[in-house]
Amino acid sequence: MTDVSYDARTGRVVEEIPTSTLSEVDAVLAAAAAVAPVAAATPPATRKSWLYAIAAALEVPETVDELVALADRETGLGEERLRMEVGRAPIQLRYYADVAVEGSYVDVTVDAGPPRLARMRVPLGPVAVFGASNFPFLFSVLGTDTGSALAAGCPVVAKAHPAHPALSARLGELALAALASDDAPAGLFALVSGFDAGSRLVRSPNTAAVAFTGSQRGGLALWRMANERDVVIPVFAEMGTVNPVVVTPAGVSSSLATGFVESFTRGTGQYCTKPGLLFAPAGSDMATQVTEALRGLAPSAWLLTSQIADAAVEGVGELVAAGGTIAGQVPAPESGWTAPATVLTVPIEKLTSGSRLLEECFGPVAIVTEYRDRAELEAALDELQGTLAAAVMAGDADPDVPWLVDRLSKLAGRVTVNDWPTGVAVSGAQHHGGPWPSTTNPATTSVGAAALTRFTRPVAYQNVPEAALPPALQESNPWHLPRR
């Protein structure tokens, strides 16, 4: 079996890369399980050093050039965007390393007693990482899941993404070399490839948790597979959603349409935070303005895979069949995997729970609908699925903002006001997650300081003598963790 590396702009096969055999996968998992207690007992400063070593490897100028060229060929995302993304990857890895050293995610809590009880979060063990195709640096082999799992003290077995297998392999090599040069223990990180390897990762008794970023179909398939294990393990799947935007009557402005088009076509519409559905006040003429703004746009760029391109084209057909009308389209490039950037309008009464109109259409596709009054808007919002992000576009001291923020916070993991939802800051207060089906666990985030927490579980130590406590709980506090 092979993973096929394509040129996204032509659709041509560039190379075929043999995928992992199941015995290779098993060996890698056995090594990860063997090193898990070592990783768990490693002080945060050493874990920081591992991640800093990987980060540094991603900053060598020739490496950056090589990675960007490889990524651009496989993803078609363009050099400018990919240079920016590869530039952020080391920042993200160092961020998680610093979060590990800061250590409040360990949540060390000590009771006055009796009984003498102290609690900390301990690493779960080997984490299987399934990255996304749309962010080959920030959400793939060396992205947010790998960074936060290693920072938390968990070995990582990453699966090569079939949409960028050559880049995945190269990133895997770089990480292994960087870890070896930093004297990290063998087995701490590995890359495997192929569909069967992915199933094996989820089913192996040596895997303690799964992290996934991608489609609902993919994420839920892994979640179901993990739920069928003898020992069920957590699957942290962060999946694509519609990310609604509400424009209030006072929020209508001349720049809004351009901003919306820029946001929903960013990365050729391949963001999990793409604003896919815009609610505009009736009479605001937003649909026309959006259509015009779309016409002014450069031609739509390439998509990540032929499947994504086909699904985007078919998706527009499905949206039309469900009651949408194409209001504007920008032609796509003529070669490779493409789909025209498309905006549709939909009568608001068609937005009913279960309709295709309320499911993500991955790619440069968005819907504009109009509401006559608050009651009609609220009724439509009641029909929406859980979502990663939701936005309000409003005026100054706008009376509609408080109730909309409150209403959208019931649906979303992040609510923005006068900010498009597309960008996701890597920070302490970030929450990149949300209610089902945007994630399989609404309590967890895949980005930001709290991302480490996913890969840990609390253990309480009762009446345990000092010498037998883990370092994090010892009185001398050798790991310098904050305590409550």
Added chain:
Amino acid sequence: MTDVSYDARTGRVVEEIPTSTLSEVDAVLAAAAAVAPVAAATPPATRKSWLYAIAAALEVPETVDELVALADRETGLGEERLRMEVGRAPIQLRYYADVAVEGSYVDVTVDAGPPRLARMRVPLGPVAVFGASNFPFLFSVLGTDTGSALAAGCPVVAKAHPAHPALSARLGELALAALASDDAPAGLFALVSGFDAGSRLVRSPNTAAVAFTGSQRGGLALWRMANERDVVIPVFAEMGTVNPVVVTPAGVSSSLATGFVESFTRGTGQYCTKPGLLFAPAGSDMATQVTEALRGLAPSAWLLTSQIADAAVEGVGELVAAGGTIAGQVPAPESGWTAPATVLTVPIEKLTSGSRLLEECFGPVAIVTEYRDRAELEAALDELQGTLAAAVMAGDADPDVPWLVDRLSKLAGRVTVNDWPTGVAVSGAQHHGGPWPSTTNPATTSVGAAALTRFTRPVAYQNVPEAALPPALQESNPWHLPRR
């Protein structure tokens, strides 16, 4: 349909209580969903007042007498134990109320920015509570799940426990009256009854989360049911486990056998933290000592239900079939639901993953096994399932404690040294949970300050103007919550 209230000591039917109709359940859930935003927006001081009102209702002397009598009739747990338990219930409710007011569980986090990003945990909405039969006050209708969910700002719909339906009904009445007297909004709490009502609770679109305490069979059934919903909701099931105890060579003492027998027969062995499996050093003669200590014990008391009594008797048969030998038994009372207190010995090599010997046998039943050396002990520990608690019984400055604490922390949510695992303190550092299958979510606890966290999820607010932020995030901090 009816729930049947029995006298546990005679097995006789005392009364039949009609169960809820499905339309009653739906009405209660609709009311809970309607009041959920109100509960979520209620300041913690008011939520504290609700819980204090319920707590006070449980302290009226005539009420205590009535509840203890009712509980004793339905559970057979005895007046002394039940007086102690009912005495702790208000303490537990007030504890959760105080945790809500202290407010660090909300995890308010504010970034320096840009972007202006602030995160808090928001209540999930209506929680369905399935209590346990073995703690009719601390883990049932007004127990830890109801207390922590109300404290977190979630409405609660509790299901009457079929093993104490009359007590459940009475507790429900008391809570409703107390909440009404404190002007709490209608719909905040309700009691429903019957098996079909339970399924309806889990399947209703108005239910946001499920909390369960009880058997693995029951908890996993609810978890599977919730996983089949269109919108999957979290099920926090805390389930029975084996809770192994390891006696080190230096830990052998003359009082150990008595302590073990007292611990595993406490509440007629009906604790989810019952030490069910004791590893003793070969040649320590622990099996003989435990058998003798058992003989000195008062006759085994009643069990909670006829099903539990039957399962305990059958369980002993299954343990024998799997390789155990009955070393000692105390005869059971002659009437009602009973099973003899039983200790079995098992050759350590019979303890293999999947064996019945490594599954909980609910009731006054425990196993003693002997290990020859550390290698044999470690091999056996490798076979064990995830468990709520594990204990080490050791000597002073015992060299075996550090590695055993470390090893058992991989298996358990709580590790104790020279403390039997049976008691569970309600405190800040408590973790009453553990790896699969002791719970459905190893990251959460059903007891202690962190119990509230289960019923919340984070939301990040980006660039939201002050006036539209929830009170918890406003600059004036009207809820006085700690921030990072």
